[in-house]
Amino acid sequence: MIISNTEEVPGRKITQFFGVVSGSTVRAKHIGRDFMAGLKNIVGGELKGYTELLHEAREEALERMRQQAQSLGANAVVNVRFSTSSVAQGAAELFAYGTAVVVE
């Protein structure tokens, strides 16, 4: 499965469109990570725990999108976008969406 955020897959031709596919996940930080981040907040810099958490969550959202595209019979998803929103205190929704297509 080819995933791309360009409008077409570079070097290939799109032969069929299936429409929007999406995947999302809502994650909360766990208390240990939050405590460490609280300490890190004093000296500033990167909060590695959160970086990893969001990265994993985004991978999962992409995986769900990929599965949806697969079940439609697509072999690529183009023009993929992301959106992140904090839905509740300490929780965030990671959302990925794109257009499922068939490429040569």
Next chain:
Amino acid sequence: MDVANLVVFLVLLLLAFFAGEWIERRHFKSLRRREQRWRRLPAITLRHIPESWQVEDASLLMGSTVVSVDYFKRFLAGLRFLFGGRVKSYESLLDRARREAVLRLKKAAMDGGYHAVVNVRLETSRMANSRGNEGTAGVEILAFGTGLKLHQRPA
């Protein structure tokens, strides 16, 4: 104000000032070094690829980081909000974070054997504080784009 509280506040402020400065200076140094090293790998925001490029493979690539400002700078920024104007301490933080995210994107491209990244986009989002009080737990910067494997490395 309680004397003990004041002491804790001052100690935190000093610790944050020295540690924060040190970490920031070290980070900028490392950013410059890596930017220099990977400048041959183009990460461009254009959607259309040059016609001379023969693409063999394409894939979505990402790089991200969550950063937070230190206690001293937050205090400074707090003062700044009284008068308005540029909040330099946050500017440098976001600058560091964006450059770091782009470098991680480039690293992902390097590791995967890609020759270029096109249609690079940057997104910024705030992470809410779980205690629900004012302020944030951090700011996330995400850089993503389409990595290309080319028949021939671009000049």
